[in-house]
Amino acid sequence: MDIRNALTIAAGIVGGLAATRASADTNIYCISAAMELSEALSTISATRVDTNADEIRIRIGTYYAPLAGFAGAATTGHNLSILGGYVDATCQERTFDASMTILDGNGTSTVVTIDTASSDANVAVSGLTFRNGKGVTSDSNGVGAGGLKVGDPGPIGTGGVLIDRNIFLANEGVPLYFPNTSFAAGGLLAATDGVYLIVRNNLFLGNISSNASAAFVFSNNPIDFSNNTVVGNIANDQSQVPRSSVFHFTITALRLTSNIFWANGGGENAVDFDFDGYAPDTVASAANDFELVAGLPHSTISDRNVDPLFVGPTNMRLSSSSPLINIGTLAPGPGGLSLVDLDGAPRVDSAAVDIGAYETSYIFVDGFGD
Numbered sequence: 001m002d003i004r005n006a007l008t009i010a011a012g013i014v015g016g017l018a019a020t021r022a023s024a025d026t027n028i029y030c031i032s033a034a035m036e037l038s039e040a041l042s043t044i045s046a047t048r049v050d051t052n053a054d055e056i057r058i059r060i061g062t063y064y065a066p067l068a069g070f071a072g073a074a075t076t077g078h079n080l081s082i083l084g085g086y087v088d089a090t091c092q093e094r095t096f097d098a099s100m101t102i103l104d105g106n107g108t109s110t111v112v113t114i115d116t117a118s119s120d121a122n123v124a125v126s127g128l129t130f131r132n133g134k135g136v137t138s139d140s141n142g143v144g145a146g147g148l149k150v151g152d153p154g155p156i157g158t159g160g161v162l163i164d165r166n167i168f169l170a171n172e173g174v175p176l177y178f179p180n181t182s183f184a185a186g187g188l189l190a191a192t193d194g195v196y197l198i199v200r201n202n203l204f205l206g207n208i209s210s211n212a213s214a215a216f217v218f219s220n221n222p223i224d225f226s227n228n229t230v231v232g233n234i235a236n237d238q239s240q241v242p243r244s245s246v247f248h249f250t251i252t253a254l255r256l257t258s259n260i261f262w263a264n265g266g267g268e269n270a271v272d273f274d275f276d277g278y279a280p281d282t283v284a285s286a287a288n289d290f291e292l293v294a295g296l297p298h299s300t301i302s303d304r305n306v307d308p309l310f311v312g313p314t315n316m317r318l319s320s321s322s323p324l325i326n327i328g329t330l331a332p333g334p335g336g337l338s339l340v341d342l343d344g345a346p347r348v349d350s351a352a353v354d355i356g357a358y359e360t361s362y363i364f365v366d367g368f369g370d
Contacts, residue, residue, distance in 0.1 A: 026053045030091035034063040034070075037103075041072025044080060045115075053079040057091040058128070060084070060100040069109035069133070074121035074159065080114065084127035096344030098127050098167050098203075105133030105146070105171070113149045116157030116192065123150050123159060129167040130187065136174040137184040143216065145189035146171030146207060153191050153218045153249070160194040165201045165338055165357075173209030175237070183211035183240070183247070186233055191218035198335035200226045203316055203342060203357045204245070210237030212247035213264065223250050224335030226257040227328065227347075229316050229356040235266040242294040244274040248283070255335075256285045256297075258328035260308050260316075260356040263291060287329045289355055302327070308356065317343075317358040324355040 029040040037058065044054045063070075074080040084101030085094045105111040111133035114123055130147030137144040142152035147168040151157050173184030186207030190197060197219045204214035213233035217223050225246070235243040245264035248254045261272035275283050275295035285297040289304045297303075309322040318324055330337065330352060338347050341359045349361045 025051070026055055028091070029054070029056045030086070031056060031058045032061070032089070034065065037063060037070055038066060041070055044078065045073040045075065047075065051077040053081070055081045055083065057086045058082070058084045058101050059086045059091065060095065062102040062104060064104045064106055065109055065111055067108055069105060069111055069113055070103065071113040071115070073115040074119050074123050074157070076119045076121060079122040079159070081124040081126075082112070082128070094127075096127060096165070096340045098165050098342045099129055101127060102129040102131055104131045107132050107134050109133065110135035110145055110149050111147050111171070114151070116151040116159060117155040119157045119159060121157070121159045122161070122194070124162040124164065125150065125166060126162070126164040127166070129169060130171060131169045133171040134174065135172070135184055137176045139176070143189055144173050144175070144184035145187070145216070146173045146185070146209070147187040149189045151191035152189070156191055156193050158194050159192060160196040161190050161192045161198070162196070163188060163190055163199045163202060165340070165342055167203045167342065168205070168207055168214065170206045172207070173212065175210045183216075183237070184209050185216035185247070186213040188215040190215070193220050195221060196224070196334065197221070198224045199228065200224065200332070200335055201338040201341060201347070201357050202228045204228065204230045204233055205314070205316060206232050208234040208236060211235050211240050211243040212245075213266065214245040216247045217254070218249045220251050222253040222255065222334070223248065224255050224257075224333045225259065226255070226332035226335055227259065227337065227353065227357055229260045229358070230264060230272070231260065231262050231316055233264045235264070235270045238267050238269065241269040242271050242274050243269065244271045244294070246273060248277045250282055252282065254283045255333040256283060256288050257332035258287045258353060258355045259289070260324065261288065261290045262308055287327065287355060289324055316356070318354055318356065318360050320360065322360070325360050326350045326352045326354060328353040328355045
């Protein structure tokens with residue numbers, strides 16, 4: 001294990017499914033099998049009289065979802081964290097390399113669904129790879145998402161949501177009607193009316209849907225979307241003009257900072273980002289790299305249109321000759337910076353950060369594997 005990617009957590013945690021207490025108000029679940037993850041999510045969904053937070057720690061490895069996916073609910077009064085990368089049997093030591101903990105949807109279901117309807121619980125998801133999910137929009141389930149679904153536009157929760165340092169790889173969102181104006185998110189759906197919705201330091205690669213091929217973010221409050229790499233996602237419903245990799249809805253503000261939007265397609269009128277979305281004049285854009293956009297942001301500072309020069313076709317780290325090294329911002333907004341990147345390298349390594357989800361100071365690792 002690479003020392004720079006590991007953190008020892010001082011908490012008395014036992015192996016197996018049973019929750020233990022890391023502090024006076026947090027239940028810890030140490031997960032080493034797919035069935036244990038399903039059971040933990042079922043347990044936290046139950047109504048209870050305490051107000052303990054729940055933390056699900058998942059050991060490194062590959063976990064194949066059951067037919068209906070991994071699903072649970074963040075209930076009122078119980079904040080929820082789902083964290084990948086634990087390397088020991090007692091979930092005390094953690095690697096921050098998000099590629100080492102893989103949740104696979106088998107091409108049959110949303111990989112992970114967290115219901116937050118009418119809940120005030122805060123939800124944080126970090127350090128995981130969501131792969132091969134297939135989420136279907138329906139009258140009963142709301143907007144579908146292939147990789148991860150946290151909340152729904154209706155009924156909507158009121159807790160904060162943090163999606164930090166995850167990989168969304170080869171997921172599919174299937175709309176209720178195709179072609180039509182309905183849509184589903186390929187990689188991620190995050191919806192809340194809480195005081196924060198933060199999506200930062202994630203990789204969205206090779207996801208597909210009618211629209212919102214990488215992600216759909218929804219809130220009536222400000223949204224922070226920073227240091228993400230959004231590449232090679234396909235929005236394929238040509239009746240929707242335009243359509244983009246990331247779809248947003250907010251009536252206040254969407255803050256885009258230090259992201260890469262590149263080579264996202266799906267035919268004519270498919271763009272990397274649509275500034276208008278459902279809420280024109282709400283997007284503040286700074287230090288992003290866009291290949292193709294529709295509309296104009298409310299404000300823009302230091303945005304670019306340059307080839308990122310990735311290491312390779314499936315390796316979205318920046319090569320040593322990339323023009324995006326050390327030109328990101330250290331002040332991405334209220335969402336702040338992650339402490340480390342997707343490999344576990346320090347997020348701040350110079351006077352500025354690199355644009356996208358990876359820093360370049362450490363040895364590159366090829367591809368994504370089990």
